Structures are given as C-alpha cells and as structure tokens.
Amino acid sequence: MQTIQHINIDDTLNSGQVFLWERNGRFWYGIDGQKIIRVGQNPFEVSSSSPADNYFREDDDYDSIKKELSRDRTVRNAIQAFPSLRLIRQDPFQCLVTFIVSSNSNILRIRNNLGKLCRRFGKKVQFDGKSFCLFPEPKQVAETPVKDLLDCGMGYRAKHVKAAAEAVSSGALELDKLKELDYHSAKDQLIQIAGVGNKVADCILLFSLEKTDAFPIDTWMLKVLRKYYSKQFEISSKTITEKQYDVLHQRLVSYFGEYCGYAQQFLFKMERDINQKKWF
DNA sequence: TACTAACCTGTACG
DNA sequence: ACGTACAGGTTAG
Numbered sequence: 001m002q003t004i005q006h007i008n009i010d011d012t013l014n015s016g017q018v019f020l021w022e023r024n025g026r027f028w029y030g031i032d033g034q035k036i037i038r039v040g041q042n043p044f045e046v047s048s049s050s051p052a053d054n055y056f057r058e059d060d061d062y063d064s065i066k067k068e069l070s071r072d073r074t075v076r077n078a079i080q081a082f083p084s085l086r087l088i089r090q091d092p093f094q095c096l097v098t099f100i101v102s103s104n105s106n107i108l109r110i111r112n113n114l115g116k117l118c119r120r121f122g123k124k125v126q127f128d129g130k131s132f133c134l135f136p137e138p139k140q141v142a143e144t145p146v147k148d149l150l151d152c153g154m155g156y157r158a159k160h161v162k163a164a165a166e167a168v169s170s171g172a173l174e175l176d177k178l179k180e181l182d183y184h185s186a187k188d189q190l191i192q193i194a195g196v197g198n199k200v201a202d203c204i205l206l207f208s209l210e211k212t213d214a215f216p217i218d219t220w221m222l223k224v225l226r227k228y229y230s231k232q233f234e235i236s237s238k239t240i241t242e243k244q245y246d247v248l249h250q251r252l253v254s255y256f257g258e259y260c261g262y263a264q265q266f267l268f269k270m271e272r273d274i275n276q277k278k279w280f
Numbered sequence: 281t282a283c284t285a286a287c288c289t290g291t292a293c294g
Numbered sequence: 295a296c297g298t299a300c301a302g303g304t305t306a307g
Binding site: 097099102103104105106107109110133156157160194195196197198199200203216217218219220221239268 | 295300301302303304
C-alpha cells in the first residue's frame with residue numbers, strides 16, 4: 001500500500017524551478033502560462049482554471065527514477081532528505097522568459113520582476129473566489145515597449161525578453177515543436193535567442209520541454225561538483241567555458257543517465273538548503 | 281579557442 | 295542607517 005501521490009509541495013515549489021507561487025492558508029496558488037493552479041498537501045490535490053495535465057510529472061515512473069539515481073551516494077542522500085521533490089512541467093513561454101530574467105540575478109528579484117510583468121500585462125482572472133493575473137502571452141510582451149519592461153525591474157534583460165517574445169509570437173521559434181526534438185537539436189534553437197546561453201537553455205529544456213537529460217550547471221552546481229564529485233568531475237577554474245560546459249554535460253549524462261535532470265534538482269535543493277539560502 | 285570585464289539594479293550583508 | 299558586493303549568466307572583445 002502506498003499514498004496516492006509522492007509529491008511534497010513545499011519542497012517542490014521551493015526548489016528554484018518556479019517563482020510565481022504563493023501560499024494562502026491550506027493551499028498554494030500558482031501562475032502557469034494562461035492558467036492558475038491550486039494545490040493542497042493533505043490530502044494531495046490539484047485543481048486549475050483550465051486543465052493542467054501532469055504539472056508535477058505524475059506520469060514519470062518516479063520510484064524507478066529515484067532508484068536508478070540512488071546508485072550515486074550523494075544523490076541518494078539528497079533523495080533521502082527530499083524524498084518527494086518533483087520536477088515540474090511548466091508553460092514553455094513563461095519558462096523562457098523566467099530564465100532569461102534569472103541571469104545574474106537572485107531569486108527574490110526574479111520573483112518580483114515576473115510578478116510585476118504579470119500584474120501589468122497579464123490578463124486578470126478570477127479563480128477559487130480570488131483574483132489573479134495570468135502570465136502575458138507572447139504577442140502581448142512582443143508589443144510592449146522595452147521601457148515598460150524596464151519598469152518591471154529586469155534591467156538589461158528587458159530587451160532580451162522582448163526579442164524572445166517576438167521570436168515566439170512571429171513563429172520564428174516554435175517552442176512546442178522543440179518538445180519533439182532531441183536535447184541537442186532543441187538546444188541549438190534556444191541558444192539562438194539573445195540572453196539564452198548554456199545554463200538558461202538547459203533550464204528551459206528541463207522544466208518545460210521534456211528534456212530530462214538536461215542538467216543546468218550554475219554556480220551552485222559547480223559548488224556541488226567541486227564539493228562531492230572532485231574525483232569524477234574535476235573543475236579547476238572559478239567559471240567554466242562553453243566548451244567545458246558541453247564536455248561536462250556529456251559526462252554527467254553518462255554518469256547519471258537519461259534522468260540526470262532529476263539528479264540536478266535533488267542536488268540543487270540540498271545544497272541551497274544546507275547553505276540556508278532563502279527561496280522567497 | 282580561451283579568458284575577462286561589463287552589464288541593470290534589487291537585496292543582502294557589514 | 296548607508297555604502298558596497300553580489301546575484302541560478304551572457305556576451306562582446
């Protein structure tokens with residue numbers, strides 16, 4: 001006998017994947033593209049303003065993924081600490097904007113930037129007796145002057161956000177089609193967008209485009225790799241070059257397997273919590 | 281090809 | 295309080 005869903009909402013929503021969630025009493029409410037999602041923990045339940053299919057990747061064989069990843073001692077410890085931490089399946093456009101905005105920023109600021117963007121340009125809706133602002137659609141952002149995006153506090157990222165929205169809105173970048181491609185083909189297209197480099201692309205691929213073999217390598221992952229994996233993945237420099245990133249990713253995939261993105265999420269959550277970093 | 285500094289600006293820390 | 299450094303990186307040179 002086992003519980004219906006192995007999903008710890010607090011851990012999952014506070015692991016750096018999503019930024020537009022808020023707790024209200026027994027429930028958490030979040031913005032995902034053109035819908036509002038509500039989740040409660042005991043008992044676990046999800047409802048939404050329009051169908052949100054498998055937002056928490058309920059369709060993954062979670063137990064067998066964890067079992068496979070547990071071959072590694074460090075990931076096994078992280079899984080033990082956060083046994084119901086899930087990867088989230090996000091709206092691709094929101095995810096694209098989110099991680100462009102995230103570059104060289106911090107979590108609280110990212111949250112504030114995105115919140116302002118929604119309040120200023122997103123459609124206002126009612127759900128569960130409360131009012132919310134949806135994430136603005138690509139066309140809406142594409143038509144917004146950079147000046148107004150700057151008011152959201154995005155700084156130099158504002159022009160990248162607008163350009164990305166233009167690419168999506170014009171059809172030059174078809175996000176949904178990237179889901180059908182393999183990791184490298186999809187990544188090649190994402191990298192074309194200004195403001196999207198290796199790390200940001202990997203976040204978008206992992207969190208919204210079905211690429212569980214993506215492994216975003218940020219400063220925290222470098223810290224983790226140095227601390228626990230100095231033997232397997234030696235990292236000498238303070239930062240890594242594009243080439244080193246690619247080589248490292250390849251080795252991470254062959255070490256952790258096709259679900260290495262999950263390993264990244266467990267490790268990231270563990271290390272941030274150890275360092276008592278605030279999520280919101 | 282590899283390495284550096286500059287980049288907007290809100291928070292965090294002293 | 296008030297200044298200074300840093301932040302889930304990317305890019306131009």
